[in-house]
Amino acid sequence: MSKETLNFQTETSELLNLVIHSIYTHKEIFLRELVSNASDAIDKLKFLSITDKGLLEGDQDFKIEIAASKDKKVIKISDNGIGMNHDELVANLGTIAKSGSKAFMKAMKESKKQSDLEIIGQFGVGFYSAFMVAEKITVATRRAGEEKAYKWESDGKNTFVIDEIKKEKRGTEITLHIREDKENPNDEYLEEYKIRELIKKYSDYVRYPINLEVEKKDGDKTEKIMETLNSMIPIWKKNKTDVTEEEYNEFYISKFHDWEKPLMNIHIKVEGNIDYTALLYIPSRTPMDFYTKDYEKGLQLYTKNVFIMDKCKQLVPDHFRFVKGLVDSADFSLNISREILQQDRQLQSLGKNIQKKIQRELENLLKNDRKKYELFWDAFGTDIKAGIYSEYGLHKDNLKNLLIFHSTFSDDKTTLSEYVSRMTEDQKEIYYVSGEDLESLKKMPQMEAVKEKGYEVLFLNERVDEFAIRTLMEFDGKPFKSVTESNLDLEDEMEKKILEESEGENKNLLDGIQDALKDKISKVKLTNRLKSSAVCLVSGENGISFEMEKVMKDIPG
Ligand code: ADP
Numbered sequence: 001m002s003k004e005t006l007n008f009q010t011e012t013s014e015l016l017n018l019v020i021h022s023i024y025t026h027k028e029i030f031l032r033e034l035v036s037n038a039s040d041a042i043d044k045l046k047f048l049s050i051t052d053k054g055l056l057e058g059d060q061d062f063k064i065e066i067a068a069s070k071d072k073k074v075i076k077i078s079d080n081g082i083g084m085n086h087d088e089l090v091a092n093l094g095t096i097a098k099s100g101s102k103a104f105m106k107a108m109k110e111s112k113k114q115s116d117l118e119i120i121g122q123f124g125v126g127f128y129s130a131f132m133v134a135e136k137i138t139v140a141t142r143r144a145g146e147e148k149a150y151k152w153e154s155d156g157k158n159t160f161v162i163d164e165i166k167k168e169k170r171g172t173e174i175t176l177h178i179r180e181d182k183e184n185p186n187d188e189y190l191e192e193y194k195i196r197e198l199i200k201k202y203s204d205y206v207r208y209p210i211n212l213e214v215e216k217k218d219g220d221k222t223e224k225i226m227e228t229l230n231s232m233i234p235i236w237k238k239n240k241t242d243v244t245e246e247e248y249n250e251f252y253i254s255k256f257h258d259w260e261k262p263l264m265n266i267h268i269k270v271e272g273n274i275d276y277t278a279l280l281y282i283p284s285r286t287p288m289d290f291y292t293k294d295y296e297k298g299l300q301l302y303t304k305n306v307f308i309m310d311k312c313k314q315l316v317p318d319h320f321r322f323v324k325g326l327v328d329s330a331d332f333s334l335n336i337s338r339e340i341l342q343q344d345r346q347l348q349s350l351g352k353n354i355q356k357k358i359q360r361e362l363e364n365l366l367k368n369d370r371k372k373y374e375l376f377w378d379a380f381g382t383d384i385k386a387g388i389y390s391e392y393g394l395h396k397d398n399l400k401n402l403l404i405f406h407s408t409f410s411d412d413k414t415t416l417s418e419y420v421s422r423m424t425e426d427q428k429e430i431y432y433v434s435g436e437d438l439e440s441l442k443k444m445p446q447m448e449a450v451k452e453k454g455y456e457v458l459f460l461n462e463r464v465d466e467f468a469i470r471t472l473m474e475f476d477g478k479p480f481k482s483v484t485e486s487n488l489d490l491e492d493e494m495e496k497k498i499l500e501e502s503e504g505e506n507k508n509l510l511d512g513i514q515d516a517l518k519d520k521i522s523k524v525k526l527t528n529r530l531k532s533s534a535v536c537l538v539s540g541e542n543g544i545s546f547e548m549e550k551v552m553k554d555i556p557g
């Protein structure tokens with residue numbers, strides 16, 4: 001094969017352009033990104049070698065090596081992982097395949113603020129972030145088990161060159177030719193102390209040794225030796241008390257491609273029917289691709305420190321699909337293929353167990369830190385409500401305790417049990433009113449009589465709310481009732497009698513109105529429910545509310 005020059009995919013070019021010209025606040029993360037790719041590549045090889053020993057080529061001494069030369073102004077990062085063949089090189093380092101970068105590009109396009117460029121660093125656009133410090137990058141790589149090796153080279157502008165090379169060791173070696181930049185010098189990345197610091201800060205948990213080539217003086221002689229920089233203890237295997245908040249957050253940001261620290265982490269070790277360790281995170285805001293088909297739920301699955309798969313869907317139910325994290329369980333045999341894993345019953349029970357833990361953590365948060373819970377609710381409350389009516393209400397009994405709504409009681413949101421605790425003695429039902437805008441709901445004429453009675457009313461101001469409430473039907477034995485239903489039944493016996501009498505007296509008037517509006521309404525009635533308004537519309541007996549009607553009209557079919 002001769003040398004070929006290929007164009008970056010348009011989106012990649014745009015991304016690279018941003019990366020190269022970004023305000024260099026977080027460019028140090030390039031090292032984290034390259035090390036994490038190297039570690040992923042070793043993970044992949046280890047996994048594949050379970051069924052194909054030949055891939056190891058007799059070398060099981062997995063490691064990542066870093067060497068820097070101040071004279072040549074280069075840093076090399078190499079691994080003996082899976083490597084890439086020709087087509088993988090073109091696909092992986094020529095296009096934007098991963099959703100993280102795509103979401104990032106989308107956000108960049110939507111926002112016009114210059115300062116947002118800073119998020120590149122924290123976000124981590126993977127391999128491409130190396131162009132923040134390098135004017136040229138060379139990648140030499142050979143896929144495990146294959147003969148041919150390739151070199152990929154680019155200045156990150158518009159094209160990259162691929163050429164066949166000789167490479168004996170499998171895996172990938174990445175050479176960064178450090179960019180000279182007077183205003184933002186990159187020289188410090190060539191310094192031993194800086195590399196040490198960055199590996200400790202970002203990559204300490206990496207499970208393979210990260211060795212740095214350092215010079216040791218021995219008398220007159222200086223010799224080069226390899227020194228391991230990371231502790232290699234996966235953060236999830238450490239005791240909670242030995243991990244700082246910052247370390248948890250840093251791990252989340254680098255591992256799960258977010259640029260904001262998480263709202264909370266859930267670090268659990270479970271021993272019993274199933275043994276596992278899980279480190280789960282709740283993001284602090286809705287991911288950009290959350291409502292697109294790009295978003296994939298799932299947790300990373302490890303068994304005895306070996307990575308098995310990335311987005312294991314069985315481990316989280318749909319209503320907790322926002323949870324990110326990983327699960328490590330020794331209970332899986334290493335010989336299982338990913339396909340068989342899909343059906344594994346153990347996996348199902350592991351998923352159930354994790355679901356319970358998340359549920360409990362959220363309940364605790366609701367109890368102990370309402371402010372933080374509201375942040376969670378703003379980001380993911382809709383999913384919890386949708387979870388109530390999904391799967392024919394299978395999860396409703398768990399999820400109902402997580403609901404919070406605005407109500408007439410105060411400006412703060414209320415849980416259903418708090419509502420019930422405030423119900424008056426004669427109140428039999430939980431009242432609600434639904435519509436999109438909180439302010440107009442407060443002013444609805446239908447509310448008057450209920451409020452007069454001193455009953456609290458829930459405001460359901462999101463579209464999914466009423467579906468959720470109707471799936472629940474009741475809470476704590478108290479049925480839900482919309483204040484726009486016609487048979488509100490608020491009157492006592494005396495009041496009912498008076499109403500009946502005056503309905504008789506005004507029969508002509510009522511019939512007249514009924515006649516005039518006959519296509520638009522089904523019945524005209526006298527009511528006690530209004531105090532300051534003259535008329536109001538209500539929905540039919542047992543009928544669906546106005547808001548539901550609107551929602552139903554929007555549903556196709
Ligand atoms: P991500 O790691 O999120 O997939 P990156 O931009 O960091 O995104 O890397 C893109 C892809 O390039 C990786 O998914 C992987 O397939 C490939 N790749 C990068 N570095 C290596 C490496 N050291 N060894 C093998 N493959 C690599």
Ligand code: MG
Nearest residue numbers: 033037126127
């Ligand atoms: Mg990566």
